Amino acid sequence: MKITDINVIGLRPPGGNGGTRTLLEIVTDEGLIGHGCVGYGPTLTSAVLEELQPFYRDACALEVHLSCERMRAHWGECLTFARVIATIELALWDIFGHVVELSVGTLLGGHQRQRVTGCAILEFSENGRLEAQIEALKAANCKAFRLHGGDFGRLDPRHDERLIGRAMRAIGEELTLLVADCSGRPTDLKWAKRTADMLDDHGVQAFEVHFPSCDTSSYRQLRDHARLPIAAAVGPRERAEGQALIGAQAVDLLTLDSSRCGGLGTALRLGRCAESFGIIPSLRGGHDPFSLAADLHLASAFTDSDLIDLPLGSTGLESMVVPHWRLDANGQLEVPRGPGLGVRIDQDALHDGVLSMMH
Numbered sequence: 448m449k450i451t452d453i454n455v456i457g458l459r460p461p462g463g464n465g466g467t468r469t470l471l472e473i474v475t476d477e478g479l480i481g482h483g484c485v486g487y488g489p490t491l492t493s494a495v496l497e498e499l500q501p502f503y504r505d506a507c508a509l510e511v512h513l514s515c516e517r518m519r520a521h522w523g524e525c526l527t528f529a530r531v532i533a534t535i536e537l538a539l540w541d542i543f544g545h546v547v548e549l550s551v552g553t554l555l556g557g558h559q560r561q562r563v564t565g566c567a568i569l570e571f572s573e574n575g576r577l578e579a580q581i582e583a584l585k586a587a588n589c590k591a592f593r594l595h596g597g598d599f600g601r602l603d604p605r606h607d608e609r610l611i612g613r614a615m616r617a618i619g620e621e622l623t624l625l626v627a628d629c630s631g632r633p634t635d636l637k638w639a640k641r642t643a644d645m646l647d648d649h650g651v652q653a654f655e656v657h658f659p660s661c662d663t664s665s666y667r668q669l670r671d672h673a674r675l676p677i678a679a680a681v682g683p684r685e686r687a688e689g690q691a692l693i694g695a696q697a698v699d700l701l702t703l704d705s706s707r708c709g710g711l712g713t714a715l716r717l718g719r720c721a722e723s724f725g726i727i728p729s730l731r732g733g734h735d736p737f738s739l740a741a742d743l744h745l746a747s748a749f750t751d752s753d754l755i756d757l758p759l760g761s762t763g764l765e766s767m768v769v770p771h772w773r774l775d776a777n778g779q780l781e782v783p784r785g786p787g788l789g790v791r792i793d794q795d796a797l798h799d800g801v802l803s804m805m806h
Contacts, residue, residue, distance in 0.1 A: 448508045448546070449476045453496055453535070457489035458764065468735065470764070471531075473538040475508045479545055481538030482792055484735040484764060485531055495531045498522065503535065509546060511539040512712055519709065526684070526707070533706040537741055540711060541787035550744065550785025555715055557747035562779040564591055565757045566625070571597030571610050578617040585622070590778030591754055592618055593655075595627035595680070600638070607642060611649050620650060623754075627655035627680045634658055636665050643673035653700060655680040660688045666697035676700055678729055683708050689717040693724050700729040703745075707732070711741055718749050730755040736768040739780075740788040747782045755780075769793050 454472035469492040473481040485492055499518050506514045515536040522528035540551050552558050567589045569580055581592065592614075599610055611626070618624050626646055628634050634656045643654050654673065657680040658665040670677045678700035683689035686709055692698055701721040705714040718728035728749050733739035733756050742755045757772075765771065768790050772780055783789025 448479070448542075449505050450474070450503050450508050450514075451476050451505075453503065455489050455493045455496065468764070471534050471538060473508070473535065473542065475542065479508070479542050481508075481540075481542040481787070483534035483538040483541075483737050485534045486734060487527065487531075491527070492531060495528055499528070499532070499535075508539055508542050511536060511543055514539065515710055523685075523709070529684075529709070530706045533710045534738075536710040536712070537705075537737060537788070540741070541737075544785055544787030548786050550783065551711075551741065551788055552744035552747040552782055553785065555711070555744060555748040557744060558782060559750055560747055560753065560782070562775070562777075562781050563743055563746045563752075564623075564754050564778055565589065565774055565780050566591040566593050566623070566754050567757055568593050568595070570595060571599045571614070573597075577614065581614070581617040585618075588774040588776055588778050589757075591623040591625070593625045593627055593756065595655075599626070600628050600634075600642070604641060604645065608645055608649075611646060611651065615649050615651070623652050624650075625653040625655065626651055628657050634665075636668060639665075639669050640672050643669065643675060643677070647673070647675040651675060653678055655700075655702065657681060660684065661691070663691050663695040663697045666692065667695050670697060670699060676727075678702050682731060683717070685709055686713050686717060690720065693717070693721050693726060696724060696726070698726060701726050702729050702731055704730075704732040705741060705745065706734065706738060711745065714745060715748060718745070718752065722750055728752040732756075733758055736764050736772065736790055737788060739772065740783050740790045743780060743782045744788070767793050 452474045456470040458468050467488045469485050469487055469489045471483045502518045515532055518532045544551050567584045571594055594614055599607055639656050646654050653676040655678045676699035678698050679702045682702035682704045703714045705711045708714055721728050730742045730746055733742045735758055739758055746752045746755055
C-alpha cells in the first residue's frame with residue numbers, strides 16, 4: 448500500500464476569527480485515507496509538504512517509522528517541519544490500525560486503562576474572568592486545571608500568591624491544580640524555589656517551570672528542593688533531550704508532546720523509559736481531536752499517566768469529528784476503541800467548514 452498524495456484542507460476559523468488550521472488527508476493507492484491536523488495555515492503547510500514530497504510520495508503507508516524517519520533525517524531540526532511530519536505519522540498510524548483492525552492503543556501496547564482524566568488549560572487573569580471560566584468548566588465536569596501565563600511570575604511574590612489563592616478558592620480542594628511558568632523567558636532558580644514553596648503551601652499539585660532544555664542541573668536542584676512534583680513547562684524537542692532529563696532524574700513528571708518530540712513512537716519510548724525511573728509521563732499533545740485521540744491511546748499504554756491536556760480553545764474541527772468528546776461525571780474521557788485512532792471525519796460537516804483545499 449503506497450501513499451499517493453497528501454491533500455491540504457484549510458479550515459474556517461471558529462466564529463470567523465483567528466488563524467486557520469489545516470487538515471491533512473493522507474491518500475493511499477488502496478483507497479484508505481488517514482487524517483491529522485496542524486496548527487499552521489494551508490499555504491505554509493503546502494510549502495512544507497512540497498519539500499517533503501520526495502520522501503513520502505510512493506512510500507509504503509504501513510512502514511510508519513521508516514517513512515517518517517527519512518523525513519526527519521533531512522528536516523527534523525525545524526519545529527515547523529517536525530510538527531507536520533508528526534501529523535503525517537499520526538495519520539499513518541490511523542491507516543495501519545484500519546488495515547490490521549486494531550486500535551492505535553493496542554498497537555502501542557495498551558490498554559492499562561479505559562478512561563483518562565482531562566485537564567483544562569487556563570491563563571491567569573484578573574476581574575473575575577478566571578473564576579467564571581473555572582465555574583463553567585466545573586459545570587462541564589472538568590476536575591483538573593493547568594494555569595499559566597498572565598502576570599504570574601512577572602510582578603512581586605505577593606501578587607503571585609494572590610493569583611494562586613483566588614484560583615484555589617475557585618477550584619476547590621477536591622480538584623487538581625497545576626501551575627506552569629510559561630512567561631516566555633528562562634526561569635530564575637531562586638524565584639522557582641521560592642514559588643515552589645508557596646505553591647505547596649496552597650495545595651497545588653505540581654509546578655511546571657521553563658529552564659533551558661539542556662539545563663538539567665537547575666531542574667534537578669529545584670526537584671531536590673521542592674516538596675511538590677516538578678515538570679518542564681515545555682517538553683523535549685527530541686529523544687536525546689528527554690533522555691537527559693530522565694537520566695538525571697531531574698523531574699517528577701516528563702512533559703511529552705508527540706508533535707514536538709519526534710512523533711508518537713518517540714513519545715512512547717520516552718514515556719516508558721521515564722516510568723522505569725519512577726517518572727510519570729505528562730501528555731501535552733492534544734491540540735485537536737486527532738492528536739487528543741492519540742494522547743488517549745498513548746496514556747493507555749503507560750502505567751501511571753492518568754492526566755492529559757484538553758485542546759486549548761476551539762479548533763473548528765470539534766463538530767466535524769465523530770465521536771464528539773465529552774467529559775464524564777468523573778472528568779474523564781474514554782479511550783477510543785479503534786480501529787486506528789477511533790475517530791473519523793463527518794464529511795457533510797467538513798464540507799461546510801472547508802476554507803480551501805490544495806493538493
